[in-house]
Amino acid sequence: MATLTYVPLATQNMSGSSSITFSSIPTGYTDLRLVFSGIATIAGYNPLIRFNGDTGSNYSNTQMYANGSATSAQNYQNRTYCLIDAGGVDTSPNASVYINEIFSYTNSYRKTMLSYAAEDQNNGGAVSLTANLWRGTSAINSITIYLNSGTFSTNTVATLWGI
Amino acid sequence: MAIIPGVVASSISGHLITGNFSLISQTTLGSSTSSYTFSSIPNTYSSLQLRLNVNDDSTGATYNNFNLYFRVNGDSGNNYYSSNIYSFGSSVNSQGASQNVYGTIGNIGYANASTQFTGTVINFADYANTNKYKSIQSMNGIDFNSSGYGFVVAGYSTWASTSAINSITVVPQSNNLAAGSTLSLYGVL
Numbered sequence: 001m002a003t004l005t006y007v008p009l010a011t012q013n014m015s016g017s018s019s020i021t022f023s024s025i026p027t028g029y030t031d032l033r034l035v036f037s038g039i040a041t042i043a044g045y046n047p048l049i050r051f052n053g054d055t056g057s058n059y060s061n062t063q064m065y066a067n068g069s070a071t072s073a074q075n076y077q078n079r080t081y082c083l084i085d086a087g088g089v090d091t092s093p094n095a096s097v098y099i100n101e102i103f104s105y106t107n108s109y110r111k112t113m114l115s116y117a118a119e120d121q122n123n124g125g126a127v128s129l130t131a132n133l134w135r136g137t138s139a140i141n142s143i144t145i146y147l148n149s150g151t152f153s154t155n156t157v158a159t160l161w162g163i
Numbered sequence: 164m165a166i167i168p169g170v171v172a173s174s175i176s177g178h179l180i181t182g183n184f185s186l187i188s189q190t191t192l193g194s195s196t197s198s199y200t201f202s203s204i205p206n207t208y209s210s211l212q213l214r215l216n217v218n219d220d221s222t223g224a225t226y227n228n229f230n231l232y233f234r235v236n237g238d239s240g241n242n243y244y245s246s247n248i249y250s251f252g253s254s255v256n257s258q259g260a261s262q263n264v265y266g267t268i269g270n271i272g273y274a275n276a277s278t279q280f281t282g283t284v285i286n287f288a289d290y291a292n293t294n295k296y297k298s299i300q301s302m303n304g305i306d307f308n309s310s311g312y313g314f315v316v317a318g319y320s321t322w323a324s325t326s327a328i329n330s331i332t333v334v335p336q337s338n339n340l341a342a343g344s345t346l347s348l349y350g351v352l
Contacts, residue, residue: 030345031214062304064249107216109278112305116302131282133306133307163214
C-alpha cells in the first residue's frame with residue numbers, strides 16, 4: 001500500500017524581514033521542497049539560501065538562465081550560500097516564484113538542491129535553473145532564506161514540504 | 164555576508180497529511196547496478212513523479228557527464244522522442260533525439276560517487292490514459308564540488324504509445340548506478 005507523503009511542515013509570511021529560518025526540521029522524509037512567492041521592498045536583489053546556519057565557503061552553484069532574448073550559464077565555486085535565481089526579486093505587485101528541491105536531506109553525503117526561479121519583473125526579469133551543492137554531510141535541520149539587500153514585503157510567503 | 168535576524172519558524176510539528184501525493188516505491192541501492200525498474204505501477208493516479216538522487220559508479224575522473232535514460236513497460240523499440248535545454252560549463256545548448264530506444268531524463272554526473280549525487284525530478288503526466296501518447300517532463304542537475312563544472316538540464320520526452328505505463332526503468336548511458344543512489348516513485352491524485 002502506498003504511503004501518503006508531501007506534507008506541509010511549516011508556512012511563514014516573510015513581510016518586513018530580510019530572512020526567515022525553518023528550524024527543527026524533522027528527519028522522517030526523503031526529500032524537502034521549499035516553495036516561496038516573494039515580493040521585495042527594493043527590486044533586483046537576490047534571495048539566497050543556507051543550510052544549518054553554515055556561513056563557510058562550502059557551497060557551489062551551477063546555473064543556466066534566460067534574461068530577455070539571451071541565454072547564459074555560470075558556475076560559482078566556494079561560495080557562502082546557495083544561489084537560487086538570476087534576476088532578483090521584484091517589487092509589489094509583481095511576485096517572483098522559487099521552487100527548491102532538496103534531495104536526500106538526511107543522508108551522510110553532500111547535498112544537492114535544484115532551484116527553479118521565475119522572475120518576470122514586468123518584462124525585464126529572468127527564468128533560471130540552478131544546481132546547488134552544499135558540502136555538509138550532516139542532516140539538514142534548518143534552512144535560512146535571506147535577501148542580499150532590502151527586506152521582503154507583504155504577501156511574501158514560504159512553505160516547506162516534506163516528501 | 165551575515166544573516167540579519169528575521170522570522171524563525173521553530174519547533175515544526177503537527178504534520179498534515181494531504182492524501183494527494185503517495186509514495187509507491189523507493190530504494191536506496193546497497194551496491195552498484197546497471198539499471199533499476201519500478202514495476203507493477205498501479206493505474207489509479209493522475210500522474211507519476213519520479214525523484215532521483217543518483218550517480219554513476221565510474222572512478223578516476225574529476226567529473227563525467229553521461230546521459231540518464233528511462234524506458235517504460237520494457238519497450239526497447241524506437242518509440243522515444245526527447246528534447247532538452249542544458250548548460251555545461253559556461254554555455255547553454257539544446258539537443259533532441261527522435262525514434263530513440265530510450266527517453267532522455269537528463270544527465271548523470273560523477274564527482275566521486277561516494278560523496279555526492281545528481282538530483283532529478285521527472286513527471287509522467289496522465290500516464291494511465293490509453294487514448295494518447297505519453298508526455299514526460301524532467302529537470303536535473305549537479306554541481307561538481309567547486310571544480311568549475313556542473314550541469315543543469317530541463318527536458319521533455321514523448322513515449323509514442325497509447326498503453327498505460329506500468330513499469331519504469333532508469334538506466335545510465337555508461338557505467339552503473341552507484342551504491343547509495345536513492346530512487347523514489349510517487350503517485351499524484
